[in-house]
Amino acid sequence: MQILTRTIFLRSKGEGDIIDITPETSKILSQSKLKDGIITIFVSGSTAAVTTIEYEPGLRQDFPNMLSRIVPENIEYQHENMWHDGNGHSHVKASLIGPSLTIPFNDGTLMLGIWQQIVVLEMDINKRERNVILQIIGE
Amino acid sequence: MQILTRTIFLRSKGEGDIIDITPETSKILSQSKLKDGIITIFVSGSTAAVTTIEYEPGLRQDFPNMLSRIVPENIEYQHENMWHDGNGHSHVKASLIGPSLTIPFNDGTLMLGIWQQIVVLEMDINKRERNVILQIIGE
Amino acid sequence: MQILTRTIFLRSKGEGDIIDITPETSKILSQSKLKDGIITIFVSGSTAAVTTIEYEPGLRQDFPNMLSRIVPENIEYQHENMWHDGNGHSHVKASLIGPSLTIPFNDGTLMLGIWQQIVVLEMDINKRERNVILQIIGE
Numbered sequence: 001m002q003i004l005t006r007t008i009f010l011r012s013k014g015e016g017d018i019i020d021i022t023p024e025t026s027k028i029l030s031q032s033k034l035k036d037g038i039i040t041i042f043v044s045g046s047t048a049a050v051t052t053i054e055y056e057p058g059l060r061q062d063f064p065n066m067l068s069r070i071v072p073e074n075i076e077y078q079h080e081n082m083w084h085d086g087n088g089h090s091h092v093k094a095s096l097i098g099p100s101l102t103i104p105f106n107d108g109t110l111m112l113g114i115w116q117q118i119v120v121l122e123m124d125i126n127k128r129e130r131n132v133i134l135q136i137i138g139e
Numbered sequence: 140m141q142i143l144t145r146t147i148f149l150r151s152k153g154e155g156d157i158i159d160i161t162p163e164t165s166k167i168l169s170q171s172k173l174k175d176g177i178i179t180i181f182v183s184g185s186t187a188a189v190t191t192i193e194y195e196p197g198l199r200q201d202f203p204n205m206l207s208r209i210v211p212e213n214i215e216y217q218h219e220n221m222w223h224d225g226n227g228h229s230h231v232k233a234s235l236i237g238p239s240l241t242i243p244f245n246d247g248t249l250m251l252g253i254w255q256q257i258v259v260l261e262m263d264i265n266k267r268e269r270n271v272i273l274q275i276i277g278e
Numbered sequence: 279m280q281i282l283t284r285t286i287f288l289r290s291k292g293e294g295d296i297i298d299i300t301p302e303t304s305k306i307l308s309q310s311k312l313k314d315g316i317i318t319i320f321v322s323g324s325t326a327a328v329t330t331i332e333y334e335p336g337l338r339q340d341f342p343n344m345l346s347r348i349v350p351e352n353i354e355y356q357h358e359n360m361w362h363d364g365n366g367h368s369h370v371k372a373s374l375i376g377p378s379l380t381i382p383f384n385d386g387t388l389m390l391g392i393w394q395q396i397v398v399l400e401m402d403i404n405k406r407e408r409n410v411i412l413q414i415i416g417e
Contacts, residue, residue, distance in 0.1 A: 001140045001142070001279045003279070003314045003315055003416065003417060005314060005382065005384050036142045036144060036274075037142055037274075037276070038179050038274055038276065040316050040380045040381075040382055042380070042381060042382050042389060044389055044390060044391040044394065045391035045393075045394060046330060046331060046332040046391055046393050046394040051234045051235075051237050051238075052185060052234065052237070052238050053185060053230065053233075053234040054185040054218075054230055056218070056221070056222075057217065057221065058216065058217035058218030058219070058220060058221040058222065058227065059217070059218045059227070059230050059231070059234075061217045062216045062217050062218050062227055062230070062231050063230075063231055063234055066209070066210055066231045066235070069209070070209050070344070070347070070348050071344055077336065077340045078335065078336035078337070078339045078340050079332075079334070079336030079337045079340050080336070081336060082334070082335065082336040083334075083336065088336065088337070088340055091331065091332055091337050091340070091341075092337070092340050092341055092344050094331075095329045095330065095331040095337075095341055096235075096329075096344070096374075096375070097235070097237070098237065098329050098330070098375070098376065098379065099329075099330050099379075099394070100379055100380045100381060101237065101238075101239055102179045102181070102239045102241050102380050103179075103181060103239060104144060104179055104181050104272050104274035106144050106272075106274075111181060111183055111272050112183060113183040113184035113185055115184075115185050116183065116184060116185040116238070133382050133384075133389050135314075135315075135316055135382035135384075137276060137315070137316065137415060138142065139142060140279045140281070175281045175283060175413075176281055176413075176415070177318050177413055177415065190373045190374075190376050190377075191324060191373065191376070191377050192324060192369065192372075192373040193324040193357075193369055195357070195360070195361075196356070196360065197355065197356035197357030197358070197359065197360040197361065197366065198356070198357045198366070198369050198370070198373075200356045201355045201356050201357050201366055201369070201370050202369075202370055202373055205348070205349055205370045205374070208348070209348050235374075236374070236376070237376065240376065240377075240378055241318045241320070241378045241380050242318075242320060242378060243283060243318055243320050243411050243413035245283050245411075245413075250320060250322055250411050251322060252322040252323035252324055254323075254324050255322065255323060255324040255377070276415060277281065278281060
């Protein structure tokens with residue numbers, strides 16, 4: 001059994017950007033030579049999140065639209081009243097979705113569905129640089 | 140330390156169906172003979188999700204009702220405009236809840252609360268067959 | 279590779295209470311002497327959840343406010359019609375956020391962002407005592 005820690009560096013375009021990290025994750029898994037185990041995907045930071053989605057242009061709009069319906073930008077946030085940085089709603093969205101995801105792999109392959117991609121969701125109002133942590137435990 | 144991969148096969152009744160996989164998960168854990176570790180539960184596919192809930196008839200309605208309030212079927216989805224498969228809202232619901240759950244076990248027993256069951260949430264509009272992956276890491 | 283199971287005991291103030299368990303989690307990790315691996319944080323029970331958030335007074339109001347907008351207390355819950363315990367909405371909130379979180383650590387340090395804390399969200403209507411399980415797999 002081994003533990004490997006890797007980082008995916010990415011640049012987001014700001015709020016609503018959804019970035020597919022499946023190819024990079026698969027490549028890192030392949031390079032690890034590990035056959036069975038779990039990959040934990042974790043985004044450091046409090047205004048981004050990870051989930052899986054069918055990565056296609058329609059849902060890339062529909063999912064952020066849902067978040068903006070339930071966490072609208074134009075209502076009062078106490079975070080905003082205290083810090084005036086304009087991203088109170090971004091924090092609320094990120095905590096709702098969560099920063100971590102655990103995906104099993106078997107025979108060297110991520111056990112995802114065919115139309116299921118691993119994505120990082122940017123919620124911050126500005127372009128951001130993000131480090132996404134991949135930790136692989138397996139054999 | 141060992142890694143075991145198992146699959147639970149199930150048939151759902153379509154959108155809003157909630158399936159309790161706790162008994163099957165406990166049985167698989169028991170058969171593994173492992174005493175301490177984690178089970179990762181992962182649903183392959185982009186229109187289903189996993190979480191825990193008190194599995195009783197009231198909440199089996201209340202939880203899907205909440206999802207339908209915040210991800211209504213009768214609004215415009217770009218996914219629908221592109222693919223015309225009627226399940227744009229299903230994808231959005233599934234990505235909101237997420238496909239993975241990690242549960243610790245100790246002394247051969249899942250560390251769940253008494254009224255806390257592991258469930259698969261079907262969001263797709265049709266009956267589906269689902270493979271739920273259980274990966275156990277422990278000793 | 280080792281597995282350690284620890285429990286954090288806490289008392290919540292009831293619905294909307296958010297408790298920062300980062301200091302206690304870091305302390306337990308430090309005492310374990312493990313350098314690389316993952317911590318699974320799991321809350322037993324069906325009316326509490328875990329996530330990460332920037333733990334500051336503004337968001338401690340904004341996040342519960344969001345949950346109460348999308349899971350209002352004053353609508354009909356079938357759970358309530360059956361059990362009359364007043365916490366149907368608490369269960370729905372908890373299942374939406376989820377009970378588990380997996381955080382990688384490297385060189386003995388949790389890989390959190392600077393403004394990212396691990397929190398337990400109390401959704402139940404009463405003060406509660408909670409056992410939060412930490413399971414560390416690492417070396």
